[in-house]
Amino acid sequence: MSKVKLKDVAEKAGVSKSTVSQYLNKRYEFMGKETRKRIEKVIEDLRYQPNEVARSLKIKKTNTIGVIVANILHPFSTYVSRGVEDYCQQRGYNVILCNADNDSNKEKSYIEMLQMKQVDGIIIAATGKNNDLIYREREKGFPIVLFDRYFDDVEVDMVLSDNYQGAFQAVEHLIKMGHKNIALVAPEGHLLSMRKLRIDGYYGALKKYNIPIDESYVKFVTTENLTNQLNDLFRQDHVPTAVFTVNDLMTIEVLTYLKENNIKVPDEMAVVVFDDLPMASLLEAPLTVVAQPTYEIGTTSARMLIERIESKVKPKHEQKILPCQLIVRQSCGFRKNAEANENIPALNA
Amino acid sequence: MSKVKLKDVAEKAGVSKSTVSQYLNKRYEFMGKETRKRIEKVIEDLRYQPNEVARSLKIKKTNTIGVIVANILHPFSTYVSRGVEDYCQQRGYNVILCNADNDSNKEKSYIEMLQMKQVDGIIIAATGKNNDLIYREREKGFPIVLFDRYFDDVEVDMVLSDNYQGAFQAVEHLIKMGHKNIALVAPEGHLLSMRKLRIDGYYGALKKYNIPIDESYVKFVTTENLTNQLNDLFRQDHVPTAVFTVNDLMTIEVLTYLKENNIKVPDEMAVVVFDDLPMASLLEAPLTVVAQPTYEIGTTSARMLIERIESKVKPKHEQKILPCQLIVRQSCGFRKNAEANENIPALNA
C-alpha cells in the first residue's frame, strides 16, 4: 500500500522534486520538452497520483465545498444537490454532502466540521438558529451561500425561489377555473419566511380577484390528529371546492385524506399544490403543481459560491430569486368550469 | 481570515505545542488538571479549530470516504446514500458523494479523484467497466465495497439485495391471486446480473407452480418506440391478466401506457413491480411492490467498509445479501395484508 510520491517520480526521472511539481502544475515553460516527456512517462509507469491533502495544506485550498441540506431523501434537496454537484464537478470542485435534518445542533456541528476540513465554502439550507455563526464566518471572509430559506437578519448571499409568485399563480389558476371557495392547508407552527410568502400569495390572489376571505378555509394543521383537522375543513357546512397545499408533506396528507374519504379529484375537489412530486403525473388525477426550479437553485448557488471563493469582484452580498413554474395537469379541474369567473373585472387587469 | 492555529493556543496557554496536541487527542493522562483547564479555556476564547487537512497529512487518514452512486436523483441511490451517511456520521466519518451516471469514464475519474483526496475507502455501485482498476486497488489493500450490482470477476466486498427472491415472491403472489397469464416487462440490452436474477425469479415462480411459459408475455423493450412494443404485449389475442415490471423505469412506462389506454388497474390488469416508489401508495391503484432494503444496503456497506478501514480481522472478501420485501397494496387485485415500514428517518418538510 506504500504510495508512490513526488520524490519517487523525481528520482526515477532524474530530475528534482520542484521540476516534477512544475510539471504537475502545468508550468511547462520552465522545463525542456525532453524532461517533460520523461516525467510524463514516469508518472504513467508508476501510476503516480498527487496527494491532494498535502497539496491542500500547502496551498491552503481544498477545492472542496460543503453542502448542508435538510434531508437528502427529500426530492427538493436531491435536485438541488445534483445541481450543485454538476456545476462543481465541471469547475473542479468536490462536494461533501451533509443532512442537517432541520436540527440546529447537527447543522452547527456540520458547519464546524466542514471548516475543520478546510472546505473552500459552504452552501446551506439554514435552519435559522445558527445565523450568528453563519454571519460571523461570512464577515471573516468565509464564503457561504444560503438557499431555500430567506433571513433578513443576516447579510449573506442567498438563492431563493419566488414563493409568493408561485403560490399566487397557483391560486389564481384555481380562480380562473371558476373556484371561489378555495382552502389553504399549511403546517402549523413557526412560520418560516418562505412558507409565509406562500400563504401571502394565497391571500394576494384572492384579494386581486375580490374574493372575500373565509378564515374557515385556512387550516394550519399539526401532524398528530390530522384527520380531525381535515374533517373540520372538508365537512363543514359549505365545503371548499378547491384546496391549495403549501408543501409536499401537506399534499401527501391531503391526498391521502381525500382518497380515504372517497372525495374525487378534481370533480369534487380541485387540488393545486406547492412543490412538484416525482409521480405527480401518475396519480389518480395528475397533480397541478407549483414547481420550484430546484436544479437551478443548485447550480446558481454553486456558481455564486465559487465566484466568492475565487474572489471575483462582487457586491457585499447578493440575492437571487428564481421564478417558480405552474405545471397544469388535471387535478385542478378542466377549463369548461372556468366561465363562472370570466366576468370578474380584475381578471382582465 | 487568518486562522488561529495550534501554536497560538500553545503560546497563549503557556505550554508547548505537543501538550496542546495531547489535549486535542484526549490523552489527558499526560497533563495536569491545571493545564488541561487552561488549554480548554484558551481554545474556547480563541475559537480554535484544528486543521483537519494538516492532521490528515500527518496521520495518513482523512476520516472521509467516497460514495459513487449511479444517480442521486434516483430514490434508490438516495436512500442508500442516506444509510451510508447516517452510519458514517455516527462513526466519525464524512462522505463525499459522487454521481457516475452509469458512465464508466466518470466513474474512473471519480475513483482516481477520491484516491488523490486520500479517502479512507470507497463505496460504489460499479458500472462493471472498471473492475480491473477496482480489483487492483482492493488488492493493494485499499478498502472498497460494491453494492447493488454483482460481479463474479472481482473479489471485493459486496452488498446486494436478493433480487431472485424478490422477483420470485412478486410473481408467486400474482399466482396466488389466481393469475396465470403473467407478463414480464424488462429493458432490452445487456443484462446486468441483478436484472437477470429478477427475470430468473419470474421464471422460477412460474415453474414452481407448473405454469407453462408463454414467451409472448415476456417483453424486452427499448425506450424508443415503446408504445408499439407495449401494444404488442397488451393487444395480442390472449392478453395477460397481470404484469410484472423489473425496475421503476419500466414501471412508470407501463403505468403511463395503461393509463393512456384506459386499462384499469387492478380490475383489467394486475400490476406488481420491482422497486418501491415514493408515491406508490397514492396512485390510482396503490402499487404492490418489491421493496429493496435500500437504507440497510447503505448502512451495511458503510459498516463493512469501516470494518475494513479499521482493519478488523475479516475474510478476504465477503458478500452480504439482504432480503427484499413484498409490500402488498391494491394493484395486484387484493386487499393489503402486510405493510411494514423501514425504520428510516422521516421525510420532513
Added chain:
DNA sequence: CTGTTAGCGCCTTCAC
C-alpha cells in the same frame, strides 16, 4: 507530566 524534534507530501521563492 511537559517540551524538543523531526517529519507527513507538496509547493515556491531564489540561487545556480
Added chain:
DNA sequence: GTGAAGGCGCTAACAG
C-alpha cells in the same frame, strides 16, 4: 531550465 531549502499545521516519539 533546474535544484536546494524552508514551511504549510499537526503528530509522535523521545528526552527531560
